[in-house]
Amino acid sequence: MKSLTLSIVFILVAFFASAQSQNASSNQTVTVSLTDKIDITNITGNDPTLTFSSTADYASGIALTNASSFQVRSNKPWNLTVKANAANFSGPVGNTMPASALQVKKNGGGSFVGLSTTDQTLVAGGTRGVNSVAVDYNANPGFNYDGGSYTLVVVYTATQQ
Amino acid sequence: MKAFVTCSFFLLIVFAGNGQDKSNKITVTESNCSFNISTIANLLAGQSTANAFSFQVLSKANSYHVYVKGANSTGTTTPIPPNKLGVQVTSRTGAAATYNSSKILLSTVDQALVTNGSSTSTGATFSCTLFLEPLDFSYVPGVYNFVVTFTMTQP
Numbered sequence: 001m002k003s004l005t006l007s008i009v010f011i012l013v014a015f016f017a018s019a020q021s022q023n024a025s026s027n028q029t030v031t032v033s034l035t036d037k038i039d040i041t042n043i044t045g046n047d048p049t050l051t052f053s054s055t056a057d058y059a060s061g062i063a064l065t066n067a068s069s070f071q072v073r074s075n076k077p078w079n080l081t082v083k084a085n086a087a088n089f090s091g092p093v094g095n096t097m098p099a100s101a102l103q104v105k106k107n108g109g110g111s112f113v114g115l116s117t118t119d120q121t122l123v124a125g126g127t128r129g130v131n132s133v134a135v136d137y138n139a140n141p142g143f144n145y146d147g148g149s150y151t152l153v154v155v156y157t158a159t160q161q
Numbered sequence: 162m163k164a165f166v167t168c169s170f171f172l173l174i175v176f177a178g179n180g181q182d183k184s185n186k187i188t189v190t191e192s193n194c195s196f197n198i199s200t201i202a203n204l205l206a207g208q209s210t211a212n213a214f215s216f217q218v219l220s221k222a223n224s225y226h227v228y229v230k231g232a233n234s235t236g237t238t239t240p241i242p243p244n245k246l247g248v249q250v251t252s253r254t255g256a257a258a259t260y261n262s263s264k265i266l267l268s269t270v271d272q273a274l275v276t277n278g279s280s281t282s283t284g285a286t287f288s289c290t291l292f293l294e295p296l297d298f299s300y301v302p303g304v305y306n307f308v309v310t311f312t313m314t315q316p
Contacts, residue, residue, distance in 0.1 A: 022185050022314075022315055023313065024187045024312070025313070026188055026189045026216065026310075027309065027311075028189045028191060028308070029306055029307065029308055029309075030195070030291065030307040031196070031304060031305070031307075032195075032198065032305040032306075033195070033197045033198060033303075033304050034198045034300060034301070034305070035197075035198065035199045035302055037201050037204055037302075075204070075298040076302065129297070129298050130297070
C-alpha cells in the first residue's frame with residue numbers, strides 16, 4: 001500500500017507539471033533616425049508699411065509694434081538673426097536712404113538696432129519645438145529724403161546651434 | 162508490486178512527454194523596422210511601414226494569446242516613449258486565431274494582439290504594419306532604438 005501511494009504522488013506531480021502554462025517571447029528592435037531640422041515662416045501674411053503723414057512723424061520717427069510675426073520650428077536650440085538684403089532702400093531717384101534708417105527689435109525685449117547687410121542677433125538660444133517671435137520696427141529717416149515710397153527687404157535667418 | 166512500479170514509470174514518461182509537446186515558440190521576422198525622419202513633413206506627419214515584420218507562432222496548446230509591449234527608446238539622452246510606436250496586425254496565415262486588427266499604440270504593459278489561437282504545429286503567421294506617431298520638434302536629432310517584445314502565453 002505504501003508503494004501504491006508513492007506512485008500516485010509521482011503521477012500527480014508529473015501531470016500538474018505538464019498542465020502548467022508556458023510562455024515564449026521574442027524581441028524586435030525598431031530604429032528611428034532623426035536628422036537636424038529647422039524652418040522659419042512669416043505668419044503675419046503681409047508686409048508692414050510705415051506711413052509718414054505729419055511733420056511730427058518726420059521729427060520723431062514712427063514705431064510699429066508687432067509688425068511681423070515668425071514661427072520657428074526646430075528640433076535643436078536655435079538663433080534668429082536679421083539683416084537688410086541691401087545697403088540702401090529702393091526709392092525715388094536721387095535719394096539714398098540707408099538701411100539703418102529702419103530699426104528692429106524683438107517684441108517684448110531688447111533694444112532697437114539699425115539694419116545693415118550684416119546679420120544681427122534677435123534671439124539667442126531659442127528652445128526646441130515650435131516658437132513664435134514678433135518684431136517691432138522703428139523708422140526715423142528725418143527730413144533728408146524726398147516724399148515717395150521706399151522699400152527694403154529684411155532677411156530673417158533661423159539657425160540651429 | 163513489481164508490475165505496479167513499472168506501470169507508474171510508464172505513466173511518468175507519457176505525462177512528461179506531453180508537457181514537452183506543449184512548449185511554445187514565437188519567432189519575429191523583420192522586413193523593415195527603421196524610420197528615417199529626414200524632412201519636416203516626416204516630423205509632422207505619422208509614418209507607417211506595411212508588412213514591417215511578421216511573427217510566427219507554434220503551439221500545440223489551444224487558446225494561446227500573443228501580447229506586445231514596448232519600452233522607452235535608448236540611444237539618446239532624451240528617450241522617446243513607447244506610445245510613439247504602433248503595431249497593427251493586418252493578416253494571418255495558418256491556424257485560426259482571433260487578432261486585434263486595430264492599431265495599438267505601445268506601452269510598457271502587455272496588450273493583446275492575438276487571442277484564442279488554435280493549436281498548430283505548423284505555425285500561424287501574422288503580418289504587421291508598424292507605425293510611428295508624429296514626433297514634431299520635441300526630440301533631439303539622433304538614432305533611437307526601441308525594443309518591442311512579443312509574448313505568447315498558454316492558458
